[in-house]
Amino acid sequence: MVENDETSGGASTRPPGEPWRPLTDTGRGYLSVYFSEQMARWPVREITRRGDNKSDPNIETGTYGLFSTCEPSMRNRIVQDGAATIFFITTHKPGNGRVLSGYYHVGHFTEGTQGAVNRDFALAADLMRFIEPIPVGSLPEPLAAFCSVPFRQIRPTDVDATRALRAICDSAEDRTEEYLSEVSRVERFAYSQTELSYPSWGRDGGFTWADAPEYYQTDDDLSKVPNSSKNKKWRCRECGFVIKSGALLKKCPLCKKAATLVPDTEVAA
Numbered sequence: 001m002v003e004n005d006e007t008s009g010g011a012s013t014r015p016p017g018e019p020w021r022p023l024t025d026t027g028r029g030y031l032s033v034y035f036s037e038q039m040a041r042w043p044v045r046e047i048t049r050r051g052d053n054k055s056d057p058n059i060e061t062g063t064y065g066l067f068s069t070c071e072p073s074m075r076n077r078i079v080q081d082g083a084a085t086i087f088f089i090t091t092h093k094p095g096n097g098r099v100l101s102g103y104y105h106v107g108h109f110t111e112g113t114q115g116a117v118n119r120d121f122a123l124a125a126d127l128m129r130f131i132e133p134i135p136v137g138s139l140p141e142p143l144a145a146f147c148s149v150p151f152r153q154i155r156p157t158d159v160d161a162t163r164a165l166r167a168i169c170d171s172a173e174d175r176t177e178e179y180l181s182e183v184s185r186v187e188r189f190a191y192s193q194t195e196l197s198y199p200s201w202g203r204d205g206g207f208t209w210a211d212a213p214e215y216y217q218t219d220d221d222l223s224k225v226p227n228s229s230k231n232k233k234w235r236c237r238e239c240g241f242v243i244k245s246g247a248l249l250k251k252c253p254l255c256k257k258a259a260t261l262v263p264d265t266e267v268a269a
């Protein structure tokens with residue numbers, strides 16, 4: 001299990017020094033939908049999602065978008081607008097609808113491997129809290145109606161909604177430690193099945209802050225890279241291999257170099 005040095009029960013608020021920059025909070029936020037692990041007791045991200053193993057929300061480090069390419073437009077908006085609070089929404093038990101599982105308060109950001117040119121910003125929480133999931137329909141109004149409106153991935157929250165949702169999470173018991181244990185348990189389960197915790201990444205272990213430097217933007221010659229590939233095939237500009245993945249990966253699963261993958265169709269064209 002990952003050690004959290006700075007706080008008990010929460011965000012890895014290990015202060016991000018360079019290259020992280022502080023984010024000014026304007027009081028706004030986002031609802032953010034993520035895929036969760038159906039077999040898990042707590043709705044942690046879907047680590048075992050086939051061909052698209054999820055690394056975000058990465059509660060072990062309290063980051064979002066550091067390791068994965070998920071939700072670039074939300075991450076960009078958070079940085080541009082200081083919309084610092086991300087409320088996490090997921091469908092955990094099919095048929096039960098969406099639930100609110102917790103939030104990040106983002107304190108810092110930096111450019112990810114794909115760089116600002118691709119609107120790729122990594123976010124780091126200075127505070128986070130995960131709770132017994134609350135069905136969005138049972139939130140007090142007007143939050144229930146607001147959160148129940150069908151939307152795909154993200155929905156901005158204004159200052160009032162942000163404050164109210166945060167108060168609800170803060171008044172619920174902090175279950176973050178249980179979520180962290182669950183991440184670790186699912187990773188061990190995946191490893192026992194495939195000898196890799198993240199087979200679509202070619203990755204045998206979990207994520208810690210020690211992995212972060214490999215995911216910072218270091219290449220000044222970055223070009224724009226599409227975030228999706230129609231045939232789910234990506235070619236590595238470094239080693240030349242073609243890999244299959246539902247989402248753009250920040251590192252090549254074979255040679256492990258960062259920001260080298262491009263959609264295979266684009267290369268062929």
Ligand SMILES: [Zn+2]
Nearest residue numbers: 236239252255
């Ligand atoms: Zn490669």
